[in-house]
Amino acid sequence: MDLQPIHHEPTTFVKKYLFTTDHKVIAKQFLWAGLLFLLWGGLLAMMIRWQWAYPGEKVPVIGDLFLKESGGAITPDLYPKLFTNHGLIMIFWAITPMLIGAFGNYCIPLMIGARDMAFPLLNMLSFWVFVLSQIMVGASFFFDNGAAAAAWISYPPMSGNIGTPGHGQTMMMAAIFVTGVATIMGGINYVTTVIRFRAPGMTWMRLPLTVWGLWLTSVLNVLFVPVLGSAGLLLILDRMFGTQFFVAGANATGTGGDPILFQHLFWIFGHPEVYILILPAWGIVGDVISFFSRKPAYWYKGTVIALIAVTVLSAVVYGHHMFMTGINPLLGQSFMILTLVISIPAEVLFLNWLHTMWKGSIRLTVPMIFALGTVFVFGLGGLTGIFLGTISTDIYLHDTMYVVGHFHYTMAAATFLGTFCAIYFWFPKMFGRKMNPMLGKLHFWFSFIFITLVFGGQLVVGYAGQPRWFFDPYQYTFLQHLQDANIKTSWAAFALLFGQVFFVINFFKSMFAGEEAGDNPWEVGTLEWTIPSPPPVHNFDPIPTVYHGPHEYAHPGVLEKMGKDWLGQDEAFDGIELSASTDEKVAQGA
Amino acid sequence: MSTMAAKMIEMPPNVAAQNRARREWTAMLGMIFLLAAWAMMFAALFFSYAIVRVRSNVWPPVNAPEFSIMLPAINSFVIALSSLVLHRGVSHLRKEKLAAFRNAFMLGSVFAALFLGLQWHFWSALMASGLTPDSGSYGSIIFGLTWVHAAHVLIGFFALIVLSIQAWRQVYRLENSITVRLWTMYWHFVGIVWLLMFVTIFIM
Numbered sequence: 034m035d036l037q038p039i040h041h042e043p044t045t046f047v048k049k050y051l052f053t054t055d056h057k058v059i060a061k062q063f064l065w066a067g068l069l070f071l072l073w074g075g076l077l078a079m080m081i082r083w084q085w086a087y088p089g090e091k092v093p094v095i096g097d098l099f100l101k102e103s104g105g106a107i108t109p110d111l112y113p114k115l116f117t118n119h120g121l122i123m124i125f126w127a128i129t130p131m132l133i134g135a136f137g138n139y140c141i142p143l144m145i146g147a148r149d150m151a152f153p154l155l156n157m158l159s160f161w162v163f164v165l166s167q168i169m170v171g172a173s174f175f176f177d178n179g180a181a182a183a184a185w186i187s188y189p190p191m192s193g194n195i196g197t198p199g200h201g202q203t204m205m206m207a208a209i210f211v212t213g214v215a216t217i218m219g220g221i222n223y224v225t226t227v228i229r230f231r232a233p234g235m236t237w238m239r240l241p242l243t244v245w246g247l248w249l250t251s252v253l254n255v256l257f258v259p260v261l262g263s264a265g266l267l268l269i270l271d272r273m274f275g276t277q278f279f280v281a282g283a284n285a286t287g288t289g290g291d292p293i294l295f296q297h298l299f300w301i302f303g304h305p306e307v308y309i310l311i312l313p314a315w316g317i318v319g320d321v322i323s324f325f326s327r328k329p330a331y332w333y334k335g336t337v338i339a340l341i342a343v344t345v346l347s348a349v350v351y352g353h354h355m356f357m358t359g360i361n362p363l364l365g366q367s368f369m370i371l372t373l374v375i376s377i378p379a380e381v382l383f384l385n386w387l388h389t390m391w392k393g394s395i396r397l398t399v400p401m402i403f404a405l406g407t408v409f410v411f412g413l414g415g416l417t418g419i420f421l422g423t424i425s426t427d428i429y430l431h432d433t434m435y436v437v438g439h440f441h442y443t444m445a446a447a448t449f450l451g452t453f454c455a456i457y458f459w460f461p462k463m464f465g466r467k468m469n470p471m472l473g474k475l476h477f478w479f480s481f482i483f484i485t486l487v488f489g490g491q492l493v494v495g496y497a498g499q500p501r502w503f504f505d506p507y508q509y510t511f512l513q514h515l516q517d518a519n520i521k522t523s524w525a526a527f528a529l530l531f532g533q534v535f536f537v538i539n540f541f542k543s544m545f546a547g548e549e550a551g552d553n554p555w556e557v558g559t560l561e562w563t564i565p566s567p568p569p570v571h572n573f574d575p576i577p578t579v580y581h582g583p584h585e586y587a588h589p590g591v592l593e594k595m596g597k598d599w600l601g602q603d604e605a606f607d608g609i610e611l612s613a614s615t616d617e618k619v620a621q622g623a
Numbered sequence: 624m625s626t627m628a629a630k631m632i633e634m635p636p637n638v639a640a641q642n643r644a645r646r647e648w649t650a651m652l653g654m655i656f657l658l659a660a661w662a663m664m665f666a667a668l669f670f671s672y673a674i675v676r677v678r679s680n681v682w683p684p685v686n687a688p689e690f691s692i693m694l695p696a697i698n699s700f701v702i703a704l705s706s707l708v709l710h711r712g713v714s715h716l717r718k719e720k721l722a723a724f725r726n727a728f729m730l731g732s733v734f735a736a737l738f739l740g741l742q743w744h745f746w747s748a749l750m751a752s753g754l755t756p757d758s759g760s761y762g763s764i765i766f767g768l769t770w771v772h773a774a775h776v777l778i779g780f781f782a783l784i785v786l787s788i789q790a791w792r793q794v795y796r797l798e799n800s801i802t803v804r805l806w807t808m809y810w811h812f813v814g815i816v817w818l819l820m821f822v823t824i825f826i827m
């Protein structure tokens with residue numbers, strides 16, 4: 034019996050589009066769910082930006098629709114709900130489902146030459162559990178006292194019964210737990226699929242970097258999301274069942290627990306989470322830069338080793354979020370050094386990407402410019418992070434808008450641009466049609482310029498001393514002179530939102546009326562481009578044999594014999610082991 | 624299914640067996656990662672206990688009521704025995720001794736129910752002695768950790784009931800034994816976590 038049987042295409046609507054086990058359809062489901070919540074999280078962000086520019090003034094449109102009681106203005110009670118839900122929605126219900134849920138599902142089986150995931154039923158379950166968590170987020174807004182308001186980090190005592198009474202906060206913690214379950218289900222599936230379902234010849238060192246990034250992300254998800262699950266569970270026990278894990282008090286006399294304990298649990302998860310979000314984007318960028326530089330990825334092995342090193346290091350640096358909690362200075366210094374060590378593998382990645390482009394025949398396609406934008410903003414995020422990872426500067430910058438600017442460059446800007454890089458790149462495969470490059474470029478320049486300005490503005494006011502989370506910073510005389518800078522930053526944010534209109538038009542127009550894409554519109558060699566667009570239900574027929582790595586470009590022999598500058602992973606070429614020769618050239622410094 | 628079975632017959636038995644072994648290894652790998660995730664969740668709970676414990680200079684806290692660890696000790700014995708019984712049951716299934724396999728899983732379900740019943744008793748006894756979930760970090764650790772563990776036992780208990788019913792209806796043979804083996808793995812895991820809890824919370 035075949036290990037990967039060919040399933041017949043389901044005929045009913047419910048089985049084809051709702052309760053489907055086809056990884057390609059599940060990917061699209063995750064994409065829709067993620068885009069919807071990206072819009073929601075984005076609108077919350079716009080309200081926060083409005084508040085920082087014009088505190089107390091009526092919010093245009095949204096104020097008329099939803100804030101009638103306060104005459105359209107954002108109230109001190111509403112404000113913390115905005116930034117809390119903005120953060121949580123963006124991380125767990127927008128970026129995670131798009132980068133990991135959608136592109137993990139779409140790319141992994143297609144790129145490794147498999148017919149589906151290892152556990153298709155678990156895959157379907159993962160999506161519907163995720164939908165349940167989204168419904169819970171929506172429901173959390175309708176309780177007495179409203180939605181969660183303890184910031185995305187949900188530190189006690191703020192997230193305890195006294196800080197945020199009512200069931201909204203409890204519901205949000207439960208929703209995080211449930212989405213965690215969905216993420217773990219997906220993670221188990223991805224990890225197992227890559228280990229077990231690679232096509233013959235698809236060795237680990239021939240995997241596309243996208244698959245490497247997604248696989249390492251999944252390993253982190255499987256191991257560290259459960260820690261967040263525990264933290265959330267204990268918090269729910271504290272809120273609902275009277276335990277006192279995080280209630281400040283004295284352990285020795287049995288009068289309470291320790292709120293700092295939550296911070297430990299949260300950041301043991303929280304730091305790996307940063308890499309959970311960015312590793313898929315790094316992988317995608319690594320592939321896309323090689324594809325559109327028409328050159329093999331420079332030092333592929335080094336990139337893989339660097340990705341693994343970052344993954345391992347990300348598990349042992351969480352203390353850098355707790356420098357201000359009275360941590361033992363020796364421990365603090367260890368965490369500081371481990372944190373700064375991450376810049377070494379990160380440098381390897383950046384230099385490899387630059388080196389890949391060096392002297393390449395660069396094609397500035399829409400996915401390529403989004404990839405380059407991702408590299409640029411992540412570079413800014415990485416560089417600004419050094420000052421937060423260093424204790425002496427963190428003492429000054431801690432809890433300021435500088436922190437907000439930094440982590441938005443890494444977790445928001447880089448993943449945002451990385452996600453769109455992926456959407457523009459795989460759209461022709463997913464929907465069988467090309468997207469409009471002109472609209473795509475407009476979308477890119479609006480997104481890239483204004484996202485850089487928004488978070489740059491946050492860095493600047495933070496460096497000038499503006500704390501994060503302030504309802505109305507200008508109540509304080511020492512911050513009043515920053516209003517001007519904040520207004521400009523807010524307008525950059527509004528322009529960023531406006532730029533997304535180009536994407537929405539392009540996305541829907543291309544889906545129905547775009548030019549037919551054909552099998553391989555980008556002329557690249559990974560396996561998903563060897564089959565029709567969109568692919569049939571069972572993907573491959575028969576399962577391909579892989580002869581070399583994912584980045585075989587500009588090989589003079591191939592150009593001479595086949596008249597093209599690229600080679601599919603499943604195309605044998607005179608038995609020459611191309612990947613090996615590329616690696617040798619690197620070793621010789623060529 | 625019938626076409627699949629037909630294909631099985633056409634195939635040389637060693638190839639079919641090889642493919643089965645491969646599929647089982649895939650399922651096993653999924654279970655290993657699932658248990659790794661669960662282990663991390665419990666590791667976080669033990670970590671919480673460790674932090675609370677090292678930050679307290681007296682443990683148990685002063686004024687903490689005395690209670691007997693008789694019930695948890697008996698329960699350690701019960702859960703160890705249940706693991707042993709299920710292990711025997713799986714080896715019966717491997718030899719396709721279906722009646723012995725069925726009896727083992729029914730006995731395992733009884734042990735699981737016994738464990739949950741004794742836990743319930745233990746919690747009531749604790750509350751009667753004055754130790755409640757809101758008795759500071761001490762009560763929180765004892766109740767919180769055993770609650771989370773018991774929830775996992777409950778899941779296992781339901782699975783054992785279903786497996787026992789299926790065993791009664793002779794659903795399982797060697798070639799589809801993987802489901803039974805994976806749940807048994809889960810059960811061993813829950814047992815190991817309990818023993819760790821017993822040693823660290825009630826003895827140390």
Ligand SMILES: [Cu+2]
Binds near residue numbers: 304307351
């Ligand atoms: Cu960190």
